[in-house]
Amino acid sequence: MSMHVDVFESRGAAERAVAAEIAALVRRRPDAVLGLATGNTPTGVYAELVRLHREDGLDLSRVRTFNLDEYCGIAPRDPRTFRAWMEQVFFGPAGIALANTHFPDGVEHGRALHLEELPRHVEAFERAIQAVGGIDLQLLGIGRNGHVGFNEPGSTRASRTRRVELHAWTREDAAKSFGGLEHVPTHAITMGVATILEARALRVLAFGAAKRALVARTLASEPDPAWPASYLRAHADARLVVDRDASV
Ligand code: F6R
Numbered sequence: 542m543s544m545h546v547d548v549f550e551s552r553g554a555a556e557r558a559v560a561a562e563i564a565a566l567v568r569r570r571p572d573a574v575l576g577l578a579t580g581n582t583p584t585g586v587y588a589e590l591v592r593l594h595r596e597d598g599l600d601l602s603r604v605r606t607f608n609l610d611e612y613c614g615i616a617p618r619d620p621r622t623f624r625a626w627m628e629q630v631f632f633g634p635a636g637i638a639l640a641n642t643h644f645p646d647g648v649e650h651g652r653a654l655h656l657e658e659l660p661r662h663v664e665a666f667e668r669a670i671q672a673v674g675g676i677d678l679q680l681l682g683i684g685r686n687g688h689v690g691f692n693e694p695g696s697t698r699a700s701r702t703r704r705v706e707l708h709a710w711t712r713e714d715a716a717k718s719f720g721g722l723e724h725v726p727t728h729a730i731t732m733g734v735a736t737i738l739e740a741r742a743l744r745v746l747a748f749g750a751a752k753r754a755l756v757a758r759t760l761a762s763e764p765d766p767a768w769p770a771s772y773l774r775a776h777a778d779a780r781l782v783v784d785r786d787a788s789v
Pocket of ligand 1: 580582609
């Protein structure tokens with residue numbers, strides 16, 4: 542079970558290659574279903590897709606999107622939500638119809654759901670993925686603790702979309718954008734490992750020297766709940782896309 546690794550000379554070259562693959566998919570199938578990630582890693586891919594939209598006529602208006610995760614406990618329109626970030630960085634500038642975008646955010650009709658309503662909500666998120674025929678291509682990053690989405694260590698291969706408690710390192714890594722650790726949510730909702738593995742293609746991005754050890758462990762580890770990224774190796778069309786600094 543080995544994962545393909547694509548090593549690029551630079552981060553920019555890697556980002557252009559991934560964006561070109563997504564653009565080709567969308568040109569072939571204008572209503573393609575994209576699985577999206579937030580964080581630092583995919584920003585250049587989004588920027589390149591926006592450039593292709595503006596300069597090359599790439600029409601993303603019919604694309605359907607499903608984001609991996611969203612924090613719990615912050616207001617639906619808060620600028621720190623992943624949805625707000627995606628709208629600002631990608632959906633708006635790329636001309637993606639907001640009605641076609643989905644987040645496991647525990648929000649329905651502008652209202653944050655109560656805890657007991659979440660099981661219904663996460664099941665609806667899974668059903669929405671099924672209803673559009675599944676995710677064509679899922680973008681992923683790897684967290685410092687091996688998480689994918691917010692599937693923190695301990696997550697099982699069979700896990701589905703659900704509310705999770707965030708790992709200490711995940712909260713630390715988010716502290717800056719929340720103006721202090723005490724403001725970082727303790728919980729989030731994440732697409733499950735099994736849900737992610739059902740996407741037809743996985744593109745796992747890792748850039749910079751800080752990711753090298755994470756890449757090495759992902760490639761070396763047997764499927765292991767202690768390192769959730771290890772589950773991705775079992776996928777038939779998973780590629781790890783790295784720059785020189787992150788390659789092992
Ligand atoms: C983001 C997500 C996370 C990040 C991971 C890496 O939606 O689900 O798993 O991909 O934490 O984050 P960065 O890219 O900021 O290093």
